[in-house]
Amino acid sequence: xxxxxxxxxxxxxxxxxxxxxxxxxxxxxxxxxxxxxxxxxxxxxxxxxxxxxxxxxxxxxxxxxxxxxxxxxxxxxxxxxxxxxxxxxxxxxxxxxxxxxxxxxxxxxxxxxxxxxxxxxxxxxxxxxxxxxxxxxxxxxxxxxxxxxxxxxxxxxxxxxxxxxxxxxxxxxxxxxxxxxxxxxxxxxxxxxxxxxxxxxxxxxxxxxxxxxxxxxxxxxxxxxxxxxxxxxxxxxxxxxxxxxxxxxxxxxxxxxxxxxxxxxxxxxxxxxxxxxxxxxxxxxxxxxxxxxxxxxxxxxxxxxxxxxxxxxxxxxxxxxxxxxxxxxxxxxxxxxxxxxxxxxxxxxxxxxxxxxxxxxxxxxxxxxxxxxxxxxxxxxxxxxxxxxxxxxxxxxxxxxxxxxxxxxxxxxxxxxxxxxxxxxxxxxxxxxxxxxxxxxxxxxxxxxxxxxxxxxxxxxxxxxxxxxxxxxxxxxxx
Amino acid sequence: xxxxxxxxxxxxxxxxxxxxxxxxxxxxxxxxxxxxxxxxxxxxxxxxxxxxxxxxxxxxxxxxxxxxxxxxxxxxxxxxxxxxxxxxxxxxxxxxxxxxxxxxxxxxxxxxxxxxxxxxxxxxxxxxxxxxxxxxxxxxxxxxxxxxxxxxxxxxxxxxxxxxxxxxxxxxxxxxxxxxxxxxxxxxxxxxxxxxxxxxxxxxxxxxxxxxxxxxxxxxxxxxxxxxxxxxxxxxxxxxxxxxxxxxxxxxxxxxxxxxxxxxxxxxxxxxxxxxxxxxxxxxxxxxxxxxxxxxxxxxxxxxxxxxxxxxxxxxxxxxxxxxxxxxxxxxxxxxxxxxxxxxxxxxxxxxxxxxxxxxxxxxxxxxxxxxxxxxxxxxxxxxxxxxxxxxxxxxxxxxxxxxxxxxxxxxxxxxxxxxxxxxxxxxxxxxxxxxxxxxxxxxxxxxxxxxxxxxxxxxxxxxxxxxxxxxxxxxxxx
Numbered sequence: 001x002x003x004x005x006x007x008x009x010x011x012x013x014x015x016x017x018x019x020x021x022x023x024x025x026x027x028x029x030x031x032x033x034x035x036x037x038x039x040x041x042x043x044x045x046x047x048x049x050x051x052x053x054x055x056x057x058x059x060x061x062x063x064x065x066x067x068x069x070x071x072x073x074x075x076x077x078x079x080x081x082x083x084x085x086x087x088x089x090x091x092x093x094x095x096x097x098x099x100x101x102x103x104x105x106x107x108x109x110x111x112x113x114x115x116x117x118x119x120x121x122x123x124x125x126x127x128x129x130x131x132x133x134x135x136x137x138x139x140x141x142x143x144x145x146x147x148x149x150x151x152x153x154x155x156x157x158x159x160x161x162x163x164x165x166x167x168x169x170x171x172x173x174x175x176x177x178x179x180x181x182x183x184x185x186x187x188x189x190x191x192x193x194x195x196x197x198x199x200x201x202x203x204x205x206x207x208x209x210x211x212x213x214x215x216x217x218x219x220x221x222x223x224x225x226x227x228x229x230x231x232x233x234x235x236x237x238x239x240x241x242x243x244x245x246x247x248x249x250x251x252x253x254x255x256x257x258x259x260x261x262x263x264x265x266x267x268x269x270x271x272x273x274x275x276x277x278x279x280x281x282x283x284x285x286x287x288x289x290x291x292x293x294x295x296x297x298x299x300x301x302x303x304x305x306x307x308x309x310x311x312x313x314x315x316x317x318x319x320x321x322x323x324x325x326x327x328x329x330x331x332x333x334x335x336x337x338x339x340x341x342x343x344x345x346x347x348x349x350x351x352x353x354x355x356x357x358x359x360x361x362x363x364x365x366x367x368x369x370x371x372x373x374x375x376x377x378x379x380x381x382x383x384x385x386x387x388x389x390x391x392x393x394x395x396x397x398x399x400x401x402x403x404x405x406x407x408x409x410x411x412x413x414x415x416x417x418x419x420x421x422x423x424x425x426x427x428x429x430x431x432x433x434x435x436x437x438x439x440x441x442x443x444x445x446x447x448x449x450x451x452x453x454x455x456x457x458x459x460x461x462x463x464x465x466x467x468x469x470x471x472x473x474x475x476x477x478x479x
Numbered sequence: 480x481x482x483x484x485x486x487x488x489x490x491x492x493x494x495x496x497x498x499x500x501x502x503x504x505x506x507x508x509x510x511x512x513x514x515x516x517x518x519x520x521x522x523x524x525x526x527x528x529x530x531x532x533x534x535x536x537x538x539x540x541x542x543x544x545x546x547x548x549x550x551x552x553x554x555x556x557x558x559x560x561x562x563x564x565x566x567x568x569x570x571x572x573x574x575x576x577x578x579x580x581x582x583x584x585x586x587x588x589x590x591x592x593x594x595x596x597x598x599x600x601x602x603x604x605x606x607x608x609x610x611x612x613x614x615x616x617x618x619x620x621x622x623x624x625x626x627x628x629x630x631x632x633x634x635x636x637x638x639x640x641x642x643x644x645x646x647x648x649x650x651x652x653x654x655x656x657x658x659x660x661x662x663x664x665x666x667x668x669x670x671x672x673x674x675x676x677x678x679x680x681x682x683x684x685x686x687x688x689x690x691x692x693x694x695x696x697x698x699x700x701x702x703x704x705x706x707x708x709x710x711x712x713x714x715x716x717x718x719x720x721x722x723x724x725x726x727x728x729x730x731x732x733x734x735x736x737x738x739x740x741x742x743x744x745x746x747x748x749x750x751x752x753x754x755x756x757x758x759x760x761x762x763x764x765x766x767x768x769x770x771x772x773x774x775x776x777x778x779x780x781x782x783x784x785x786x787x788x789x790x791x792x793x794x795x796x797x798x799x800x801x802x803x804x805x806x807x808x809x810x811x812x813x814x815x816x817x818x819x820x821x822x823x824x825x826x827x828x829x830x831x832x833x834x835x836x837x838x839x840x841x842x843x844x845x846x847x848x849x850x851x852x853x854x855x856x857x858x859x860x861x862x863x864x865x866x867x868x869x870x871x872x873x874x875x876x877x878x879x880x881x882x883x884x885x886x887x888x889x890x891x892x893x894x895x896x897x898x899x900x901x902x903x904x905x906x907x908x909x910x911x912x913x914x915x916x917x918x919x920x921x922x923x924x925x926x927x928x929x930x931x932x933x934x935x936x937x938x939x940x941x942x943x944x945x946x947x948x949x950x951x952x953x954x955x956x957x958x
Contacts, residue, residue, distance in 0.1 A: 123631065126625075126626045126627070126629055126630060129627075129629050131626075131627040131629060132627075134627065134629065135621050135627055138617065138621060138836070139618065139621075142614050142617060142618075146605075147605040147610075147807070148605070148610040148611075148613065148614055149807050150605055150608050150610060150613065150805050150806060150807050150808070151605060151806060151807050152602065152801075152806045152807055153807060185664050185809075185830045185833075185834075186830060186831060188828075188829065188830060188831050189829065189830045192828070192829050192830075196700075201680070214827075214828075214831070217827065217828040218828055218829070220828070221675075221825060221828040221829065322631075326629050327629060327630060327631045328626070328628050328629045328630050328631055328632060328832075328834065328835030328836065329629070329834060329835070329836065330664075330830070330831075330832065330833065330834045330835075345696075346700060348693075348696065349667075349671070349693075349696040349697055349699070349700040350667065350668065350671050350697075350700065350829070351664045351665060351667060351668045351671075351809070351830065352665060352667050352693070352809075353807075353809065354664075354809065355664075355807065355808065355809045355834045355837055356806075356807030356808070356809075357617070357807065357808065357836065357837060358834055358836060358837070
């Protein structure tokens with residue numbers, strides 16, 4: 001389809017669907033209300049039958065309305081009907097040497113089991129990725145490259161790719177040059193190198209609570225102590241708490257996932273980011289920001305990053321294409337500010353250069369301008385999926401369950417009745433071939449016992465619905 | 480060409496060439512002697528004219544004979560005419576905290592300068608690699624893969640690739656199963672993970688002397704002290720010295736490149752390897768062996784590895800395809816014996832999985848059985864190149880220069896008159912756009928001042944000859 005045409009048509013039915021959605025949100029249309037027929041909608045709005053149908057189809061796929069056989073469309077669900085938000089957790093009393101236990105290994109091992117209905121994998125489904133166009137990019141660069149991409153790439157990374165990453169940074173208000181960027185083997189390598197560059201063993205580093213378990217593992221491997229900062233499910237790190245914690249725990253660095261934090265889905269408001277950067281700048285404390293979910297926003301604009309407000313070069317920005325384009329390519333990057341030479345030196349020591357072919361293919365894909373279009377499709381799909389999953393959780397899980405409202409990213413954080421243990425639920429669910437990530441692995445102290453995380457990266461299917469229903473049943477049995 | 484036919488013809492002219500080479504080595508034919516004409520050789524040996532010509536062509540490309548216009552073929556060069564071997568260096572007196580200086584960074588930065596005649600790059604020229612067949616493998620796996628290789632690969636590595644690596648191990652007498660192998664982002668990541676798995680900061684680790692500077696960097700980044708063990712240019716590590724050094728310096732681990740060590744080119748005899756493994760087994764000291772050059776032997780058989788003799792699981796075998804097949808693919812591996820779980824856990828912490836597409840492509844290439852044929856061509860080319868380079872060094876460098884006799888790998892180690900400083904030579908050579916690796920960067924203490932390393936990975940050209948001639952001139956000027 002012609003791209004301009006695609007966008008134009010897109011605009012029409014989306015616009016109609018959004019107006020109906022607003023009516024539902026404002027409770028002008030209530031759950032159970034009958035909607036106009038497709039024909040009547042078409043007449044009323046002066047749109048084609050197919051546009052009217054597409055608008056209803058979009059609302060249906062978001063779980064907001066339902067088609068009842070031989071009857072028509074009905075309002076099904078509104079945000080007002082979801083379960084409560086989880087509360088910000090209380091902080092622990094001390095800085096804690098990281099100890100990552102066998103639980104994490106058991107969850108990670110399960111990730112590769114293909115029979116599993118896997119809610120614990122925080123990655124987009126392959127069908128949401130532009131596979132054909134990426135293949136084309138691979139073939140194109142193989143043909144173009146004099147060395148068939150067999151040469152060692154520059155340690156800092158493919159220059160064309162760094163240029164594209166620099167351009168992409170414009171979206172969050174960044175103005176790095178390609179020379180400020182170091183390409184890495186995924187964001188995890190970027191985090192690991194940055195942590196190593198700015199800390200020494202025994203240092204205390206501030207992180208969110210709950211936090212992604214791979215971040216604990218990185219910190220553990222560098223012998224650091226962590227200070228868990230209370231994190232609001234909507235607005236992220238509690239800055240007042242952090243300000244007091246810095247002298248109290250002698251915090252040497254921070255590592256935060258400000259945009260669509262994993263697992264909470266929280267997004268720190270941009271003005272908080274500015275305050276955070278200013279606060280740390282005064283104390284000369286570096287901040288590693290992991291922005292792998294930043295492009296996956298459901299709202300109108302991309303949230304900014306802390307790097308946007310960084311004047312002293314103290315922010316080490318890390319990100320990757322693993323969540324937005326090509327997980328298996330293992331291409332990430334960092335913009336480490338004043339620590340660039342140090343990080344580059346560590347990169348040389350640990351993995352030398354990053355894969356030549358994948359870097360060239362991603363650079364090629366980005367340079368032909370299809371990335372933005374792909375991201376638009378991906379954001380829309382993830383948004384729809386998030387609503388579908390939230391609806392199912394509301395339908396199937398016990399009424400005293402709390403659930404987050406992610407405005408981007410992949411993950412839902414679920415807080416259960418205090419009597420239910422997340423790890424036990426994980427073990428029971430596994431017997432039914434359902435994988436979840438129990439809450440305990442998102443804390444250095446095994447807290448969040450009554451929580452778990454599910455990812456909505458997979459498009460909705462009957463089987464997923466049944467899986468969530470089964471999870472709800474297990475939860476009810478365990479009370 | 481049909482492969483069987485190719486091998487058969489190969490055998491004929493190689494056999495004739497080898498007999499002539501033996502005559503030259505035994506001085507039955509001396510430098511300057513005239514050889515039979517191609518026609519006469521063909522008659523005498525009962526071989527075709529083309530086979531006779533190929534035999535001479537092979538000897539010529541090795542630099543052993545030369546064609547003089549309108550006159551015929553003459554013996555040009557024999558091993559007996561090369562310069563002296565360097566001596567085994569004296570050991571330093573103490574275990575030393577690693578400190579890697581700016582010299583290394585300057586050499587590494589220069590690697591990416593395309594104008595440079597680069598003798599400091601220890602990698603095969605791209606034209607020696609099977610580019611077309613690797614491209615085919617990439618396209619094949621992209622077509623075959625349900626996920627277009629966009630999925631995260633197993634953290635331990637692609638199962639088909641591990642199977643092929645396990646098969647390949649048969650060549651050095653190894654019998655690992657695919658489950659014993661962990662795929663890494665090149666050998667440097669394998670070394671880094673293994674070092675981290677078996678040491679703690681402050682430990683003393685034994686290494687060869689001189690040793691490859693990237694190894695110092697890995698050890699430095701883990702906060703280790705190194706004990707440099709005297710290393711013979713032919714037979715490798717001095718085991719008697721090592722045995723005494725272990726208690727004296729409280730050595731906790733060893734890291735050796737036994738086969739075609741970089742930079743010495745030394746190859747530890749297999750019986751030494753057995754003695755080394757037995758010695759370390761008695762003291763329960765783990766040994767990391769970096770075998771990246773093992774497949775690039777010039778002799779009749781592949782040297783064994785220490786892993787071959789490992790009964791206690793104390794040997795952590797590391798290798799890669801970077802020197803033999805695809806540098807830019809960044810595919811290496813380790814067989815870490817009893818430390819497997821620990822190494823796998825570290826892998827998960829630092830880079831998670833390795834590039835999916837490159838792993839699949841290498842597995843595909845290996846499974847179609849062309850790797851052995853490619854290696855045979857590559858070994859032959861490198862052997863020829865090594866002789867050419869040695870000859871040029873003998874022709875152009877001052878008479879008091881000493882030079883190694885590598886029986887595999889990529890590198891020549893050159894010891895100059897004590898008055899000449901390798902780093903100064905490096906700086907002067909750079910002005911003539913010639914890159915060498917000065918001796919100082921192969922020691923933790925800046926020793927080997929009067930040495931440097933050149934790589935013969937690039938096929939012989941006029942320009943390389945001129946470059947070596949210029950180096951010789953600079954050396955003479957500096958005395």
